[in-house]
Amino acid sequence: MTPHFLDLGDLGFERGAHLLVQRALGELRPGTELAVTGRDPALLVHLDAWCRKQGHQVRRAGDTDDDVRAWVTRGRTDLDRWARAERAGGPDPGGIVAKPELHWGLAARGALVEPGGPKINADLVDRDFVWADIAPSLYAHAAAAQWDPAKAVHWDAEFSVPAEIEQAVVQVMTFLVENEQAALVIPARLLARVHPHFREVLQLLAVQAADEARHVEVFTRRALLTGGEMGTSSVSGRESLTTLLTEPDFSLASFLLSVLGEGSFLNLLTFLDRHAPDPVTRQVVKLARQDEARHVAFGVAHLQHQSTVDSSLRGRLRNAVEHRHQALIASSGLNQDVFDALVVLAAGEWTPQGIERGYAAVQELQAEMDEGRQHRLVRLGFPHDEAAELSALHTRNFM
Template identity: 65%
Template sequence: MTDRIARLAGIGFDQGARTIIRGELAALPPGGRLGVAGDHDALLVHLSAWCRKEGHRLEIPPAGTSSVRAWITPGPTAHVRWARAERAGGAGVSGVVSHPPAHWGLAARGALVEPGGPPAPFDLDRKEVVWADLAPALYAQAAARQWDPATAIDWEAGGGLPAEVEAAVVQVMTYLVENEQAALVVPARLLARVHPHFREVMQLLAVQAADEARHIEVFSRRATLHGAELGTSSVGGRASLTSLLAEPDFSLASFLLSVLGEGSFLNLLSFLHRHAPDPVTRRIAELAHQDEARHVAFGVAHLAEQSRRDPAFRGRLRGAIERRHDLLADTAGLNEDVFDALTLLAAGSWSPAAVAEGHAVVQRLQADMFEGRRNRLVRLGFPPDEAAELSALHTRNFM
């Protein structure tokens, strides 16, 4: 039996009858008819108009001969627009296509996309430009490891630091806020340009921006925790960060920010965790480090895939480093107040012997940053000697 009956009782088209009929038609076997049984006074008027619009053939038996008031036979033009529709890839990661069309727009990946509609303004619309196979796993990890500044940090712990040590913490936190504001703007700008078909990358960038917003909150809160005013912001530091905002290319922006800048920040956060003079600063450094490590991991994974596909891509990465170095050649580099603050945190006091040791520790920090950048560049396919050369050209402002 290929016929089905849609039983509407007393509801009309403006009360859900159309939904029932559409559902029954969708389940109708090929060649079948759909009988419509219902008591609403305007049922046949509305049903006739709807069938003409949809391309269905309607037969109305003589009144009183059957409980079925009408029979619908799907016509050859029914749902023509869906016959010409296409799937927006597959719903899972394996269904990601290389170049989703602009008219897919905001359609969910795997959805049946009706033809027509305006093109969406997403210029980052090629898989090789934005994708990394690690992105879905990193997003899942990021979503699972979000933390609340109000509960993850015991803001009452510590306190009572010597005035000069507290001032050093405040200066470092001021510097971190400045850098994290740049680190928020870059992924936020890129996020708005990524085609939603690459949703895991879009989600990961959104979480990255949220991470940076949270870092700005906790660094600012620690800076003012004991009533101090914030420290200094140097022209050279702001110039270095502004140069990150000027890079429109997705891969090069990820390279300069995540692989080089945030990679160096991992060393800085590890330094702060080791030399934090109070539990609040130590906990902040620990939590921020776990977030920044994900940002670096995505940048490295994305760029490593590009480099494997196209060895000439490394030339573009080198060019980005050299252009930024030349742009910042006349700037002063790291804020001296920040350098002195780091030295004091490592030293613990202003005694000459302690300061000498603290200075040496900060020098080792910079050497660790250099080595970390060199190692990541090697992972991207650069020979070790070239990686060392390029690591040395990175901005003295760390980020």
């Protein structure tokens, strides 16, 4: 039988010879010998060390072996190791498994995973608890819709706003920053808990956090644009947001933040667009609204998916609303400074008729928020009467 032969020429192991040896052995069955020759002076030393590490056997050639310098017998160690390997699903969304293994860790989805290794510290490892079929397309849309705060907003636009109207803008922007900081922290916390196998969800949460970071920036910049100071932050507002931060359940956090809170914020941002007293305010709320719409869409889609596999979901969602309501029942509600600022913005003037018009507009805003929450609750399977009841229990602080 003709022996298998590999000539390394002048190539040494310190310059990559192991790749040729590895390739040649990979084509052989365990127990088969490979004749190796080459002119590198340190070949035998390096070949022997490499083979011991890889699980192959080496014997030096004798005087009768012509040009052969060593015989390498193909071992079984690396073969056995990869024989026990498993595919981490498939690379596209159709290849997602229901419950990925923790020892897959950070392996790319679809990779051949070598057995052993550390387990990743993730507790959200069930597809039905984190997934939504819309996630890949939402991420693609989000990635394409990213905007640069320095370029997307015309910060140098000239405008003149009466001092008291400007003060109202500053107060509303301060309120928005406070809420967006909560909306930044929550997806960031959830992100670290999701198994990387669900990469589209990770990507979407990461972009969501990036969106909120931009919102914090532009709302802060608009608040300080004319040289004033930030507005007030009420205890009740911070109490309301803290109840969101302390919710550990992925689905319930998504429900309270995205479906109810950010859903209500869509109405608020539309209101501010309608009553913005200057072009910069109008630009920043429009840009923020297009991002928030994606966050709400993912929250609704995720919960719609989970409701198909978890018959107890709606009961848990109801309990979450009721629990949060009880936690905030002693709260004073929406910051009075924020409410008054919204009235002033909608009024646009300091006259009895204007203030009456502004007050009515804020009442209409609250009704629109309630209607939107009810609509989304019905989409999640709640009967109309129950949806109305739960929407009425939502925090008076909007988020």
